[in-house]
Amino acid sequence: MANPRTKLIAITAKDAGLVGCTRCTAVWPLEQTRCGRCKAPLQSRDERSLSRVWAWWWAGLLFYIPANIYPMLITRTLLQEQESTIIGGAIDIALHGDIAVAAIIIIASVVIPLAKFVAIAFLAISSRRGTRVPGQQRHLLYEAVEFIGRWSMIDVFVVAITSALVQLNVVASVTPGPAAIAFALSVIFTMLSAQSFDSRMIWDQIEGDERA
């Protein structure tokens, strides 16, 4: 139909009745279930990939809720005890005038995790239902999610370091709240979700479209 470039890539390994080993890159017939060279299990397509993606995705999303409801940091000073949630803390900082710091917190702790959820969900749905978005862009999106996933833990690191440093006993102390653990779990689950996604399915969909 439209795109001449996609037409050029017409045959996949699966089309050719072959399956490549993802570990040692040897090519085997589709029937082969185990690599003859490195003994790794062979799978032309991971049929359960999407299921795992969704499972991790839901888990991550569930933990993301308490991560925002419960306090991230509990700050005790001499006279008062303050509990800050992620967004509440960011707003406090913004009201104090540190717009840049507030923006970093909002981006790292709210915008990016939410964007990851959306991106993973989009990739998973599109690999099943189809989309107009070209495969290249979807693959770029997948790589971006993969890359950025590890940096999402920066919030947890900040909380951990702050808690370790600010321990002045009675005068002032900072302890991580329950949201810190929830947030860390949420990030971990999101990363696992992204890892579970079999990126080859992006291209299968294109093939299917073209065939249709």
Place this chain on the structure above:
Amino acid sequence: MSQPPEVEIEPVRESLWQRISVVWLIPLFAVAVAFGLAWQNYSEQGPYVEVYFGEATGIEAGETPVRYRDVVVGIVEDVGFTEDLSRVRVGLRLQPEVASYVDDDAQFWIVSAEVGPRGVTGLETVLSGAFIEVLWDNNAEGLQSEFAGNDHAPLVRPGSEGLKILLRATSGGGLVEGTPILYRGIEVGRIGRPVISEDGNYTIAEAFVEAPHNRLINSSTRFWDTSGFTFSIGADGAEIDFQSLAALLGGGVSFDTVISGGQPIGDNQLFRLFPDENSARSSVFSDPDNETRVQLMTVFDSNASGLTVGAPVQLGGITVGEVVGLTGLIDEATFGDVNVRLLATIAIRPTRIGLEDDVGREEVIDLLETQVQEGLRARLAAANILTGGLKIELADIPNAVPASIDRAAIPFPIFPSVDAELSSGTATAEGILDRINALPVEEVLASAINLMDNTSRLLGSSETQAIPGQVNGLLQDTRNLVGSEEIQAIPDQIGATAEAISEVAQDLQAIVDQFEEQQGIERLLAAVDAAGQTAEALTARTDGIPDLIDRITDLAADLDALDLAGVVNRTEALLASADDLISSEDTLALPGQLNAALAEINTSLSTFREEQGIETLLAAIENAGSAAAALEQSTEQLPQFVDNITQLSERIRDLPLDTAVTEAAEFLESASALLETEGAAELPSSLNGALAEVEAVLGELRAGGVVENVNGALASASNAASAIETATESLPAVIARLNTVLAQAGDTLASVGSDSSLNAEARAALRDIQRAADAVASLARAIERRPNSLLTGR
């Protein structure tokens, strides 16, 4: 190439369990945990109640705790308003275990830091912030969801036992919320918030007395205010009273059961709060509901200043009533004049004079009537000397004018009175005070101030302050003088002198002894006898002497008129110079020399004694006796002689002696000048030298047999005396001649006038004497320059 096996297009449909990944267990688990936690939270959540406050001081949603007996039992969840914004609605989340106790009697109030007279309360809320305190009783009667919060802590804490009473005061001074109720200084309860009574006449406050102290209160209990302190001067003197320091600052209410027989009371009994203890205690008597009083009147003629309403009425020193009214009275019908009298209304308490409380008024008056007939009268008496307060005394007056109680008087019976008998102590004290008043204290003080001023001025003057220094110097000089070698040497010299004198005396004694041995006395007596006869003869011829004395007296008067004052002054100057001379060192050395001279004299005398000079002397005396006898004979012609002398004196008196006196004065002046010169001062040393020479001469004399020569001379004298004896025999003739000569002299003197040549010659002679005096002065100057010339002759 073998045909590949047919690829199975349709994969075997896997079962649901095969398709679902085990990973799904994780979100499922998370959801389960979440639901579990949510359920746990919900199931553990306590009841939510709403409390309405007037204001929510320091209340913050989500932070302010709710405490029961200082244990947190809940937290404020939200703070809002009622629909009409009239009150604050505070939503509380309580712990489930207390839920069933939060029933109707639960009371909520806000505790915050408060500084009051009782100290600081709620100090812990300064740091933690205010909290809501809740109290309920121990009966679980089901949860209520809405409460009206109190603005203050409740007076009666639910569940506490005690007695709740009402206190009524005319002024709210003692009724302050939180004021403690004290019994013998121990806090047994508190006063709640006072309110104004409906009629506005009183303030009424709830009060709560905790068990077991509530049994101390019955219907006879009286409450009084111990706030601050009370100071009063009354008939009993000055009085200051306060309960405790805490009560002084924060106030307090005390109570006591004044009399016995009170009835037990229940809650909400109303008590009156008296302003002080005295009025509380005396209220037992003054309260008309409590005791019957019999009112009487009594009339006093005398001055009753100092008698006040409330003054005691005493019978034998016991207060049996009080004055309840004072007024003036003019009753011409009764007293026969229009003088103003004092009408005092008194209230007598029958119980105080030993009657039962329920006796009738008539019985009391009957009893008093009996007493009056025996002499009981009312009179004014001093209650307090200092304040001059008066009281009314019911006293038995012996021999009182018969009187009775006037029962017909309106409004009360009149009790008979006698004149006031103010104690003499008052009069004496007044007299003393008057005399003290009259003392001239101001004058005495003024004089004392003057005296002190003068003393201060004297002591402060520089001269006075210099005295000690001068005294010091004087003492120093005296010490130096006494310590000088010359003074130290004087005693020794005097001792030596005395020794020499002693030796001379011994010698004299020896001479006298010798004289006695040779009957010198008899001879001397003979001579004296002869002299006595001569004297008698003289006495017989002294008729002309008084005249002579008169003339001499005139002469003395004339001499008196002369300018002797100047002479005296000069003489004084001369004496001063002489004084200086004597005080010189050389003069001090004289005693030593004198000593030596005396020693020489002593030696000479002893030599004289050895040579039998005495006998020669006796012979001479014998001859003198003969001469005296001869004189006796010759005295017969003396009157004539005296006459002549008298004439001579007259002449002499006429002579111009004034000039001579002047010249003599000049001479004395010169002599004074001479003595004042340095040379004169050195004279003593020269005299010393001269004495030394004398000593040497005496030594030589002794060696050269001068004594023998003296003896010879005395023998010659003896011969001369005998010759005089012979001559005196011819004395009458001589006297006759003398008479002639004197007569001639008298003639001559008579011719001597003021212009006579003799007068001129006399003046010339005086001038010569003056010149001679000048020469002596120059000689003195020469001697002053060269004192040695006096001795050396050069």
